[in-house]
Amino acid sequence: MENPLETARAWSRSRAERKRKAAEADARTRILDAAEQLFAGDGYEATPTARIAEVAGVPKGLVFHYFPRKIDVLISLVQERTAVTEDEVEAVPGDPAGTLSRLARRLPLRASPAMRRILFREADTHRSVRERLGSLNAEIIRRAKFALELALPGSRGDAARLEAAAATFAAVLLYQENLCQLTGHHIDPDAVAELIAHALG
Structure with a gap:
């Protein structure tokens, strides 16, 4: 027989994992949205990574978490969009x-x-x-x-x-x-x- 407490904990962990993944996907999307806006307006070379993070509303380190190099942001934009x-x-x-x-x-x-x-x-x-x-x-x-x-x-x-x-x-x-x-x-x-x-x- 299933333990109701264990079932509730498993459900809670699963829900927390889904929320974490959704938040990560949202942050990545905001980074790409910001980069698209800035690269289109100012160009790739004139856009610092810190500005992308600022417009996306995320810490600069999170940009590097998803995109280790600035060029990876451009490549992802071009491939995905x-x-x-x-x-x-x-x-x-x-x-x-x-x-x-x-x-x-x-x-x-x-x-x-x-x-x-x-x-x-x-x-x-x-x-x-x-x-x-x-x-x-x-x-x-x-x-x-x-x-x-x-x-x-x-x-x-x-x-x-x-x-x-x-x-x-x-x-x-x-x-x-x-x-x-x-x-x-x-x-x-x-x-x-x-x-x-x-x-x-």
Whole structure:
């Protein structure tokens, strides 16, 4: 027969462990949130670890507990907070413009405007960021090319043109946030889809 006192103690230990893990996860998330805000605004090099801790509301030592080096904060941000969402490509044969427009809406780059600024700002000086940006770009190109192949049956023999069209469209999806931040000019993906479709004939 179970000892009610032991059962209560085990439940209490389990509850305390869950609370501890939740608090740790919350602290780590706040550190990454603070780093994202600061790296986007001031840049990685200009942001001291102490400032990250201050904005996150945690002791500086806790930052080093989760991220032994400052670069580990940047690497974790880039790996965890940028992705291309996994969605089916919806292609309508004979309608490349509509297909690319649907792709733009259903295939968002999962990265906040701040994360996009970080990607572009730090790609020149940090190899891990440059590699991540390259892999995101390659994935969007791959999906755009596949969508165009489905929308334009029989076009696979014209791989170079499809690749160029996909790369152009990927540039709009990936880089427009950065362009908008720099210039205030927003590029309409639907208009670009129409231009690409027209160019492909």
